[in-house]
Amino acid sequence: MSATARKLIDHTPRDADQIAAAVVSGIDPRRFLILPDPDARKAFRMKRLARPFYDRTMFGMGRRTATLRE
Numbered sequence: 001m002s003a004t005a006r007k008l009i010d011h012t013p014r015d016a017d018q019i020a021a022a023v024v025s026g027i028d029p030r031r032f033l034i035l036p037d038p039d040a041r042k043a044f045r046m047k048r049l050a051r052p053f054y055d056r057t058m059f060g061m062g063r064r065t066a067t068l069r070e
Contacts, residue, residue, distance in 0.1 A: 004065065004068045007068055008065070008068075013039070014036070014037060018037075019036050022034065022037065
């Protein structure tokens with residue numbers, strides 16, 4: 001795994017077990033869309049309701065991630 005990927009994974013607020021638990025709890029009631037945490041819900045709403053702001057935010061995050069590689 002690359003050093004950049006390792007940094008991103010190490011600094012995430014949730015681990016794989018927490019995400020998996022949220023997914024399983026969403027599958028049981030046959031939910032169409034599973035958003036496992038408040039950050040995911042916020043990103044989904046921003047993408048739907050304020051697309052230009054969402055795009056700027058995501059591109060900015062991409063630029064910051066690219067600087068991690070350097």
